[in-house]
Amino acid sequence: MMEFDSVTMSRMLTSLTLAFHIIFATIGVGVPLMISIAEFIGIKKKDANYTLLARRWTRGFVITVAVGVVTGTAIGLQLSLLWPSFMQVAGNVISLPLFLETFAFFFEAIFLGAYLYTWDRFNNPIYHWLFSIPVVIGAGMSAFFITTVNSFMNTPQGFELEGRTITDIDPLEAMFNPATPTKVFHVLSSSYLTSAAILAAITAFIILKKKSSNYHKKALKLTMIATFFFAILTAIAGDLSAKFLADEQPEKLAAGEWHFETEKGADLILFGTLNENNEVENEIRLPNALSFLSHGDFNSEVVGLDQFPEEETPPLWIHYMFDLMVMLGMYALGVSFLYIVLSKLKRWSEHNKWLLWLIVLNGPFAMLAIEFGWIFAEVGRQPWILRGYMKVSEGATTSPHVDWMFLLFLGLYILLGVISVSVLRKLFSDNPAEVELEHRYPEVDQRGVDV
Amino acid sequence: MSYELVGITVLWIFLYGYLIVASIDFGAGFFAYYAKQTKQDHIINKIISRYLSPVWEVTNVFFVFFFVGLIGFFPDTAYYFGQTLLIPGSIAIVLLAIRGSFYAFENYGSKQSSVYMFLYGATGLFIPASLATALTISEGGFIEETSNGVRLLTGELLTSPYSWSVVFLAIVSVLFISSAFLTFYANRANDKPAMELVRKYMIFWSSPTIIASLTTFIAMSQHNHRHFEKMLDLWWMFGLSVAFFLGAVFLVYQRKRLGLAFIFVMFQFFFAFFGYGAGHLPYLLEPYITLQSSVTNDTMGLALVIAFIAGLCLLIPSLILLMRMFLFDADYVKGNK
Numbered sequence: 001m002m003e004f005d006s007v008t009m010s011r012m013l014t015s016l017t018l019a020f021h022i023i024f025a026t027i028g029v030g031v032p033l034m035i036s037i038a039e040f041i042g043i044k045k046k047d048a049n050y051t052l053l054a055r056r057w058t059r060g061f062v063i064t065v066a067v068g069v070v071t072g073t074a075i076g077l078q079l080s081l082l083w084p085s086f087m088q089v090a091g092n093v094i095s096l097p098l099f100l101e102t103f104a105f106f107f108e109a110i111f112l113g114a115y116l117y118t119w120d121r122f123n124n125p126i127y128h129w130l131f132s133i134p135v136v137i138g139a140g141m142s143a144f145f146i147t148t149v150n151s152f153m154n155t156p157q158g159f160e161l162e163g164r165t166i167t168d169i170d171p172l173e174a175m176f177n178p179a180t181p182t183k184v185f186h187v188l189s190s191s192y193l194t195s196a197a198i199l200a201a202i203t204a205f206i207i208l209k210k211k212s213s214n215y216h217k218k219a220l221k222l223t224m225i226a227t228f229f230f231a232i233l234t235a236i237a238g239d240l241s242a243k244f245l246a247d248e249q250p251e252k253l254a255a256g257e258w259h260f261e262t263e264k265g266a267d268l269i270l271f272g273t274l275n276e277n278n279e280v281e282n283e284i285r286l287p288n289a290l291s292f293l294s295h296g297d298f299n300s301e302v303v304g305l306d307q308f309p310e311e312e313t314p315p316l317w318i319h320y321m322f323d324l325m326v327m328l329g330m331y332a333l334g335v336s337f338l339y340i341v342l343s344k345l346k347r348w349s350e351h352n353k354w355l356l357w358l359i360v361l362n363g364p365f366a367m368l369a370i371e372f373g374w375i376f377a378e379v380g381r382q383p384w385i386l387r388g389y390m391k392v393s394e395g396a397t398t399s400p401h402v403d404w405m406f407l408l409f410l411g412l413y414i415l416l417g418v419i420s421v422s423v424l425r426k427l428f429s430d431n432p433a434e435v436e437l438e439h440r441y442p443e444v445d446q447r448g449v450d451v
Numbered sequence: 452m453s454y455e456l457v458g459i460t461v462l463w464i465f466l467y468g469y470l471i472v473a474s475i476d477f478g479a480g481f482f483a484y485y486a487k488q489t490k491q492d493h494i495i496n497k498i499i500s501r502y503l504s505p506v507w508e509v510t511n512v513f514f515v516f517f518f519v520g521l522i523g524f525f526p527d528t529a530y531y532f533g534q535t536l537l538i539p540g541s542i543a544i545v546l547l548a549i550r551g552s553f554y555a556f557e558n559y560g561s562k563q564s565s566v567y568m569f570l571y572g573a574t575g576l577f578i579p580a581s582l583a584t585a586l587t588i589s590e591g592g593f594i595e596e597t598s599n600g601v602r603l604l605t606g607e608l609l610t611s612p613y614s615w616s617v618v619f620l621a622i623v624s625v626l627f628i629s630s631a632f633l634t635f636y637a638n639r640a641n642d643k644p645a646m647e648l649v650r651k652y653m654i655f656w657s658s659p660t661i662i663a664s665l666t667t668f669i670a671m672s673q674h675n676h677r678h679f680e681k682m683l684d685l686w687w688m689f690g691l692s693v694a695f696f697l698g699a700v701f702l703v704y705q706r707k708r709l710g711l712a713f714i715f716v717m718f719q720f721f722f723a724f725f726g727y728g729a730g731h732l733p734y735l736l737e738p739y740i741t742l743q744s745s746v747t748n749d750t751m752g753l754a755l756v757i758a759f760i761a762g763l764c765l766l767i768p769s770l771i772l773l774m775r776m777f778l779f780d781a782d783y784v785k786g787n788k
Contacts, residue, residue, distance in 0.1 A: 062555060063555055063556065065555075066551055066552045066554070066555030066556075067552050067555075069511055069551055070511075070547060070548035070549075070551040070552050071548065072515075073511060073514070073515055073544065073547060073548070073551075074544045074548060076515055076518070076519065077518065077540055077543075077544050078541075078544070080518070080522060080529045080532065080533035081533050081536060081537045081540050081541065082533075082537075083533070084529055084530040084531075084532075084533030084534045085530060087522060087526070087529035087530070087533060088526050088527060088529050088530040089526075090526075091522040091523060091525075091526030091529050091747065092526045092747055092748065092751060093751070095519070095522055095523030095524075095526070095747070095751065095755065096523070096751065096754050096755060096758060098519050098522070098523065099519055099520060099523045099755055099758055099759075100758055100762070101519075102512065102515050102516045102519050102520075103758070103762035103765070103766065105512060105515070106509070106512045106516070106762075106766055107765060107766060107769060109509050109511075109512055110509060110766070110769045110770060110772075110773050111769065113509065113773060114772065114773055114776060117776075118776070134769075166748070167748075169748050169750045169751055170750065171750060171751050171754040172754070397533065397534055397537060397600075398534065398599055398600040398602075399534060399537045399602065401537060401538055402537070404538075405537060405538070405541045408541060408542075408545060409541070409545070412545050412548055412549070415549075416548065416552055419552075419553075419556060420552070420556070423556045
């Protein structure tokens with residue numbers, strides 16, 4: 001591995017850290033909302049099943065938070081260690097949201113501590129529930145602030161750059177750049193979707209493996225309705241993101257869609273391959289659909305890659321990332337819709353074995369969609385680290401030791417991944433929900449007639 | 452006051468905050484492991500985990516705050532420290548990651564494991580050692596700037612007496628601060644045997660602390676005479692620091708006013724840390740970065756200061772709430788809640 005230069009190695013190490021961190025960051029943003037909803041329903045319906053649900057989710061959640069915190073610290077420091085020149089510029093222009101993100105996280109951490117240790121401390125359970133609100137808000141705000149930084153890298157504004165001198169800085173303009181609204185919307189909705197999908201997948205898996213109980217059925221219903229709702233929001237966010245790209249960052253959309261020539265009534269290409277002349281083969285072609293996706297009009301003009309110098313366009317393989325992300329998003333929408341339909345129909349059971357398996361698959365699929373989406377977003381910005389101003393190769397460290405650091409972190413993430421999974425499994429298999437429900441809330445009738 | 456001075460003061464306060472809360476945490480990890488090895492864990496581990504559980508995450512944030520703020524106020528530091536600290540910085544991240552996540556695995560997972568305990572104890576000593584390297588480098592003499600960028604002179608760093616005296620000071624201070632706090636906390640929980648044990652640790656680590664401080668002073672006079680002279684000009688700060696140290700040890704020895712004793716320890720480190728920091732100025736990294744040369748533009752400076760004040764208005768009430776619920780709620784401390 002010694003033949004790679006420090007730019008390539010810095011990119012690899014950053015990708016590694018982000019790919020690992022994003023799993024925990026997504027859960028960290030989405031799961032508090034699910035916990036808060038479950039606890040609230042439990043209080044309103046006076047149903048201990050939901051309260052226990054919130055309790056058990058929280059217990060698993062802290063493990064993932066811990067990994068999220070430490071990998072978040074890692075990426076925070078690695079930005080400076082691996083991209084010192086970039087951070088020197090970025091520090092001048094975009095450090096405000098970075099700084100605010102720390103505040104948001106601090107706020108969240110304080111109240112998460114309070115939430116964790118005060119379950120039975122108040123006579124009125126609503127006080128305990130109130131502690132979940134700052135956790136949800138803090139998590140959402142962290143996501144918001146850090147996403148503005150990523151947006152800034154895509155559509156930088158709010159400064160003038162001459163050589164290495166930066167003037168005319170406007171931190172708010174930098175923060176609220178054109179990419180911010182759609183990106184934040186997309187990040188938040190997809191985090192909520194993925195968290196709900198994962199919780200649903202775990203629940204469905206338990207129902208398949210053991211005898212299903214009231215507790216698990218209620219959990220599945222809650223998480224599947226949430227999945228459906230957030231899948232719709234994510235689809236809207238995705239559509240708005242495509243329209244944003246068409247207007248502000250057309251080379252990313254064009255590379256993602258294999259749209260080579262600027263034209264009106266552009267076709268949407270699904271999957272396919274490229275031959276040696278960069279011609280698309282084996283694709284599924286939806287006539288005029290790219291124009292519609294880009295501007296809401298089947299005959300509108302869509303800018304193609306021909307408008308950009310070749311060395312300033314991203315690699316074409318991101319097309320597959322885009323398609324996979326969209327397919328998996330649609331899968332989540334479809335499965336959750338199917339669940340809801342079957343639960344309404346008297347003739348069918350929503351706890352059909354096949355449907356449950358589809359729900360189980362939806363969990364990892366949703367997380368994969370997050371990964372593919374981020375790969376598309378990051379690689380789609382290449383060769384820029386700060387679009388139009390600084391290339392990735394200009395931002396990296398010149399230290400020759402990044403390769404060893406890559407191995408060090410690879411080892412760390414493997415270790416953390418393996419141990420956190422085994423700790424989580426042990427945490428719940430040693431203490432099944434039925435046993436805990438019986439133990440904590442003996443008054444609840446578990447065989448329970450349907451509520 | 453100019454932005455750069457406001458900025459560095461705020462950041463230094465945060466670093467000081469981290470120094471105190473992280474030392475308590477790091478030292479507690481070591482003591483927990485040591486107690487287990489000497490079969491005294493039944494005496495103190497309960498008190499340690501009751502304190503650590505609700506606050507461990509908050510500790511980490513102090514640190515993140517410091518380095519994010521540093522890059523915000525002084526963007527040039529990202530370039531110089533980023534280029535040179537790749538290896539020590541990465542090692543520190545890995546240690547912090549192992550420590551943080553293993554704490555959660557141990558504490559929230561269902562399994563008690565002596566491997567986790569060992570890692571938790573060992574990282575508590577290695578992290579301060581690796582983080583202290585950043586301060587050592589800032590004294591100058593360990594970085595070389597060439598046409599290819601800046602690089603760390605690793606050989607120089609590893610053979611410098613100053614560098615090792617800082618590492619030594621960092622480790623013993625951690626143990627001293629931590630044991631002083633735990634003495635107070637155990638006493639508050641009315642846990643006599645635990646108090647007696649950690650009190651012994653506190654008295655044991657007091658003399659290495661003062662010896663290490665003096666050694667570092669001497670090594671500093673050899674390594675960076677300018678800084679040393681400036682610290683001598685601020686002799687009264689270090690005098691106060693020693694006075695508070697003596698006061699704290701006296702109180703703990705007498706088993707009196709243990710809360711006050713810990714506040715004395717905080718003042719001891721406050722004066723030493725700010726005396727050191729004030730002497731460091733105007734350099735952030737000798738001789739490459741000064742406050743004035745690296746400070747961000749006025750617009751960003753103002754934005755950061757406003758953000759900071761707004762943030763504090765949100766955080767301070769929340770922190771007070773957390774402390775009232777866990778640190779100063781006598782029932783919680785005693786384990787009744």
